[in-house]
Amino acid sequence: MTETTSLWSVLVLPCVLVLVAACAATADAALGSGPGGTRRAGPGREVLRLLVQQRRTTNASDHLLLRVGVTLLPVAAVLAGVVVPLGFTAVSDLPDGIVWFNAMEALAWAAVWLTGWGPNSALSMIGGYRFLAQGLAYEIPHMLAITTAALGAESLRVGAVVDAQAGLWFAVWMPVAFVVYLASALAMAFWGPFDQPVGSDAAGGAAAELSGVERVLFLGGRRLLLTVAAATAVPLFLGGGHGPWLPGWVWTLIKTAAVLAVLMWARRRLPVLRMDRYMEVAWVVLTPLAVLQALVVALVVLGR
DSSP states (O other), rough: OEOOTTTHHHHHHHHHHHHHHHHHHHHHHHHHOOOOOOBBOOHHHHHHHHTSSSOOOOOOOOOHHHHHHHHHHHHHHHHGGOOOOOOTEEEEETTHHHHHHHHHHHHHHHHHHHHHHHOOOOOHHHHHHHHHHEEEEEHHHHHHHHHHHHHHTSSSOOHHHHHHSSSOOHHOOOOHHHHHHHHHHEEEHHHHGGGGGGGGGGHHHHHHHTOOOHHHHHHHHHHHHHHHHHHHHHHHHSOOOOOSSSSSHHHHHEEEEEEEHHHHHHHHOOOOOOOOHHHHHIIIIIHHHHHHHHHHHHHHHHHH
């Protein structure tokens, strides 16, 4: 049974998420290398560089929309993590926690689009609209995947989904939903093969005109979104804190690290495709597969 913590944990949650995201970023930087085999700068050095960087501005930019966008992305990621249990303890185990998680992810659409629109720049606007198209295409299979997990537990409460996996993980008997979730999580965090919203072909897309603190918030929010998506895969499909010998919170961290490792591997191994091609995959392949998986799970639940 998932328990809720005291209100002060609301202040601890962002620190935990930032710490996990920073560890993942450090590992990612350590594994990567630039031209000629040179190591990339670590996230700490990059953050310090951006904090002292002179802020760039564009003509007739909407500073309010821009600042709302870059701030909203990390805030939405943290709010999505409110219902994710660490072991068997969550900040809030809402009765409709899965809906809450999906709604907070949807705020990322507004955040990235506002970030692309605010600077009054063609390239950043292209990045913002790319993310809207990408988010719409992958939100459908994403929503179907997490709804399938809720269907298997017969509850929208994340804690109930964890309890339903005491004997068998959902990833074992609904593997299609798990794979679809991971693919759509990459797209929602515009990561790896789905990074066209901040692609180099558009000089950085939605982040093209960002500098200083604004760039730190936006890119940090992107990593937080990826971290929360990886952490949510654990209670939805990997049994949450269930596991032998170790405490539940340790199992949650181990499983989250494993999912993050898979997502970082995908960034390095999977090629970046044209948007029209991976949008077609979302509509023609992933969505029908997610619907079929949901129907199979529904039949299993009805037959219990």
